[in-house]
Amino acid sequence: MHVQRFQAEGQSPSFTVVDEFGLPVPEIEEYLKYLRQTASPNTLKAYSRAIARWFEFLAPTNHTWLDFPTTFFGNFLQYLSTGEGNQVRALHPSSTVWLSSASVQQHAAAVSAFYTYHADANGLTTAYNKLHFRSSARRAPYQGFLTGIAPTGRTTKLAYSIRSGNKSRQPILRIEQVHQILEATATTSHNPRVTKRDQLLFTLLWETGMRIGEALNLTHQDMNTGQGETPFVDVVPRKEHPHGIRGKTFIPRRIYISDELENAYVEYLWELIDAGIDLDIPNVAGHYIFVNVNKAPLFAPMRVESVYQRIRAIRKHTPELPAFTPHWFRHTHATALLLAGTQPHVVMRRLGHTDVQTTLNTYGWVTDDAEMQAWEGWKNVTETWRGL
Structure with a gap:
């Protein structure tokens, strides 16, 4: 079989x-x-x-x-x-x-x-x-109000349980490592459209805590550039991505973003327009944000494998970086929020968890870790993030 x-x-x-x-x-x-x-x-x-x-x-x-x-x-x-x-x-x-x-x-x-x-x-x-x-x-189970209905x-x-051992702490990036990754997007590609796309993707993962499947499923209509109000991105559960990419949960949520992330999106969008996306794609607003910009088929939705290919190029150029994955940005995002003093229920909503206990079980250890607390700049980093 x-x-x-x-x-x-x-x-x-x-x-x-x-x-x-x-x-x-x-x-x-x-x-x-x-x-x-x-x-x-x-x-x-x-x-x-x-x-x-x-x-x-x-x-x-x-x-x-x-x-x-x-x-x-x-x-x-x-x-x-x-x-x-x-x-x-x-x-x-x-x-x-x-x-x-x-x-x-x-x-x-x-x-x-x-x-x-x-x-x-x-x-x-x-x-x-x-x-x-x-x-x-050993005791009578809790009787809910729907008992009998x-x-x-x-x-x-x-019948057989499996010992899982001690849960390891989630790997995270130092703040300077995040900056190294963003800087390396420019030095590992000679195509400005690739650079703009990668910088937007990694900045988005870092600032919003999205899963990579959620990010690659975003369409242009999910991005609200503010127009005088606070910009935000809507995380919409989708199943129709041509490469089978999807988020882990089906709970929609809205994440308010910084002016810097909004500007990164606008700059990338202009690169797409200069490349003629509005001529090739009839409905740009409903099309995926992260697409091929330097290979055929042009403007086709980006694959997860392409993201990992770019990460390998970045690590080759910056060997001192750890062997990170896109999910490290999510762990780092949650860590930064909690160490900056953000309430756990706010972190829960931002990450898309169904309950606050999941957030605490996964990331609660960071607030008790002296070494983590000693890392500088957590609060300064999150000051520009909105909706906290």
């Missing part, structure tokens, strides 16, 4: 699992069809891979996905971590690197969700019960 990528006309890329004859596996495809209604292409790919590995694990044992010993799931998780746990062929025979605890957890969650779906949709509870046990609360959730847990 292997994961197969496909893309229907006019739709985002998706994934399924096919057998040795190249045909979709019916029970897996049924679940993935349900999952496509809400999940991103990246989630679909990860879940497809995890379920395919589970089926591969079962295949040499002559057990089916509905009939297997309870211990097999524990063996499967151990196998993913160490390569040991069952007399089956290796998933990656040429590799000695096995999956991290976080990846094993993701595989467990995917297989659990697969069986949960079939238990709820098709009544196949026997296999579901092999992976889960009924949890018992709303459907109750499952009170079961996975």
Whole structure:
């Protein structure tokens, strides 16, 4: 079995699992069809891979996905971590690197969700019960005001837990490193349009805390240049990006931006107009902001791979920079806000988290870190950011 990528006309890329004859596996495809209604292409790919590995694990044992010993799931998780746990062929025979605890957890969650779906949709509870046990609360559970009216959730847990170890702190950039990256956008490209685009992208990620998928999905109509009022950008959840790029959540939000970021956008927009985007693209306002400006197809939406290509060029030119990714700007943005004294609920809304506890669990450590607090300039940096 292997994961197969496909893309229907006019739709985002998706994934399924096919057998040795190249045909979709019916029970897996049924679940993935349900999952496509809400999940991103990246989630679909990860879940497809995890379920395919589970089926591969079962295949040499002559057990089916509905009939297997309870211990097999524990063996499967151990196998993913160490390569040991069952007399089956290796998933990656040429590799000695096995999956991290976080990846094993993701595989467990995917297989659990697969069986949960079939238990709820098709009544196949026997296999579901092999992976889960009924949890018992030590005290009476909280009774909400919808008790007896709303459907109750499952009170079961996975039979095998995975130790995730200590959560590592999110990697961040120093303020001077952010400036180095922005300066390097000019020295690593001889094309002024590439420079303007990259400076806008990295400044946007740094000042707004957007995810890279959210940024690449922005259209020109999402940018409000102020016209005498405070400029802002609307983060609009979209699924139709031709390269399957999308944000993690579907909660729209508005982020007020600085005059500097507004000016960077206007300068980049004029570069696009000088290049003739209004002649090639009928509806510029509804077109993506970040596009190809130095290669064919001209003005086509930018790929994530192109962003990482530019990052590699910047790091080659500035080797003292860490091996950063676009998501480091989001971590740095949240860190700067919290160390500047911004209220956590404001940071929550700016990042697009669904609750403030997520923000505190992810970034709350920075306010207790003496070394982080000693880094200079956090408050000065955030002074020009709006809507705080």
